[in-house]
Amino acid sequence: MNSKRQHLPVSLWGRFLYARIAGDLEYGDTQARAIRSQTRPGGREQFEIAGHLFAMLFRQVFEQEPEVSEIDALIGEARSVLRTPEHMPFLEAEALARSWLGEPHVDTSGISSVVTATTGAVLAARLAKRLRLSARQIAEAVVIAEREVETMGIELVLE
Amino acid sequence: MNDGNGQSPLLGLWAAMRAGDVAATALPYCHLQGRLWSALLFRAAIRDEFREVSDPRHITQRVHKICAMVPEADRERLLARREADAIIRAEVNGELDLIQHVHDSSRSAFLTAQLITRDVFVAVVKSGHSTRLARRIVEAWQAFGDEDWFLKALNVVDPRPLMTDDVSSDVRALAGALPGPDGGEMT
Numbered sequence: 436m437n438s439k440r441q442h443l444p445v446s447l448w449g450r451f452l453y454a455r456i457a458g459d460l461e462y463g464d465t466q467a468r469a470i471r472s473q474t475r476p477g478g479r480e481q482f483e484i485a486g487h488l489f490a491m492l493f494r495q496v497f498e499q500e501p502e503v504s505e506i507d508a509l510i511g512e513a514r515s516v517l518r519t520p521e522h523m524p525f526l527e528a529e530a531l532a533r534s535w536l537g538e539p540h541v542d543t544s545g546i547s548s549v550v551t552a553t554t555g556a557v558l559a560a561r562l563a564k565r566l567r568l569s570a571r572q573i574a575e576a577v578v579i580a581e582r583e584v585e586t587m588g589i590e591l592v593l594e
Numbered sequence: 595m596n597d598g599n600g601q602s603p604l605l606g607l608w609a610a611m612r613a614g615d616v617a618a619t620a621l622p623y624c625h626l627q628g629r630l631w632s633a634l635l636f637r638a639a640i641r642d643e644f645r646e647v648s649d650p651r652h653i654t655q656r657v658h659k660i661c662a663m664v665p666e667a668d669r670e671r672l673l674a675r676r677e678a679d680a681i682i683r684a685e686v687n688g689e690l691d692l693i694q695h696v697h698d699s700s701r702s703a704f705l706t707a708q709l710i711t712r713d714v715f716v717a718v719v720k721s722g723h724s725t726r727l728a729r730r731i732v733e734a735w736q737a738f739g740d741e742d743w744f745l746k747a748l749n750v751v752d753p754r755p756l757m758t759d760d761v762s763s764d765v766r767a768l769a770g771a772l773p774g775p776d777g778g779e780m781t
Contacts, residue, residue, distance in 0.1 A: 503650040525695040530676050538651060540658035542675040 444577040446591035447473070448481045452488065453577045456560045457570040473592060482548060483589060485555025486535040487580035492562035493536060506532050513557045522553040532558060602764040603631070604731065605771060611715070611724035619715045630761050636707060637685060637734035639714040642727050644686045653683055660710050663717075668709055677703030678710060728772055735765040 444450050447470050454463030497505060510528045514520040531554045533541045563573055581591060610618035643660075647653055657679045661672055680692040681703060696703050718727045 526676050526680055526692075533651075533654075538654070540655050542658075542679065544675075 442571065442574050442578065444484075444574060444581050446481070446484070446581055446593055448592065449484050449577050449581045452485055452556055452559070453570075453574050455556060456563050456577075457573045459570065481589070481592065482552045482555055483584045483587065484577065484580045484591075485552060485559055486531065487583045488577055489532065489555050489559040489562065490535045490537075491576060491580060492559055492566060492568075493532075496562055496565055501536065503529070503533065506536075509558060509561060513561050517553075517557060519553075522549055523557060524550060528554045528558070531555070602767045604728075604764045604768040607635075608724060608728045608768060608771070611719050611727065614719055614722070616716055616719050619719050630758065632704070632708060634731060634734055634738075634761065634765075635715075636711045637737075638727060638730035639711045639718070640682055640685050640707075641734065642718070642723075642730045643714045644682065648687055650683055650687070653686060654679055657682060657710060660713050661706075663713050664709055671709060672706055674703040674706045678706035681707050682710070725773065728768060732765055732769045732772070735761070 444453050447466060451463060451466040451470060454460070454466055493501065493509075507525075507529060510523075510525060510532065514523055514525065514528075517523055527543075527546045527550050530541045530543045531546060531551060534543045535555070563576075568576065585591060607619060644653060644656065647656060657675065661675055664672060677696045680689075680696050683689050684692045684696075715727075718724060
């Protein structure tokens with residue numbers, strides 16, 4: 436195993452998330468194949484890892500309570516560089532981000548798994564880039580997000 | 595335009611509000627008179643309800659609270675609360691770029707927004723603030739010419755032609771019926 440892959444997340448989705456954000460394309464492809472070949476796929480709850488990771492990094496960038504306009508600006512920036520912005524519709528992304536940051540009354544009903552996963556991963560990636568995190572720091576952050584999700588009672592799918 | 599009894603819909607609505615007749619105002623005339631009515635009543639009610647609110651979080655909380663008041667039979671029609679929230683933010687804060695993100699689901703979003711508006715009307719009837727809302731309707735009409743984004747959005751929902759002249763005469767009738775600044779029941 437590559438030394439930069441030490442202290443990796445333990446779940447399939449966590450490893451995929453780490454690989455994509457850290458820019459480790461080869462490892463990301465391996466994890467994607469493993470996810471696709473699962474005999475017992477994880478539920479949508481798996482994507483909570485991305486949401487927790489996003490919220491954790493967002494609070495590092497914006498130390499005070501963020502304005503909704505700052506969330507919107509980040510989403511606009513992320514969509515502008517996305518090849519498939521239709522996988523991250525603006526209103527859905529805003530609702531998810533605000534919900535992940537703890538706002539109680541935001542309507543996140545009916546948002547698809549693809550949109551949920553894309554939004555969490557892409558926003559987390561933008562923030563990791565802004566924070567100039569190393570691959571190891573990204574891995575550590577994903578591991579923390581995994582633990583938070585596990586404490587919610589969500590079972591993660593492992594290799 | 596009149597309601598068949600020689601009275602303009604706006605005057606009828608205002609009379610119902612002043613009489614505290616919730617049933618008569620629970621379904622605003624928007625469904626009967628088309629999208630321009632819908633837009634006019636929506637703008638007046640929303641601008642009044644959210645007159646002291648600008649923070650998107652507070653708008654979301656308020657929308658959530660209003661939706662919780664929607665009668666049980668209509669709950670399943672609340673399909674686009676997220677989009678309705680965005681429409682209201684655009685109206686209250688002028689966040690016009692939000693509207694382009696609403697278009698894909700605009701039909702259900704506007705339905706939700708109308709249900710929210712209806713419940714604002716019910717709250718107005720119960721609070722007895724009908725004159726203030728009537729003034730808001732007149733103000734909203736006066737502002738239409740300068741801010742036509744809402745009408746453009748409505749074009750997506752309903753291709754029927756606007757009935758500008760009819761609505762204009764009804765708003766004039768309402769404006770004429772309103773008491774002077776010192777004669778209203780509210781500030």
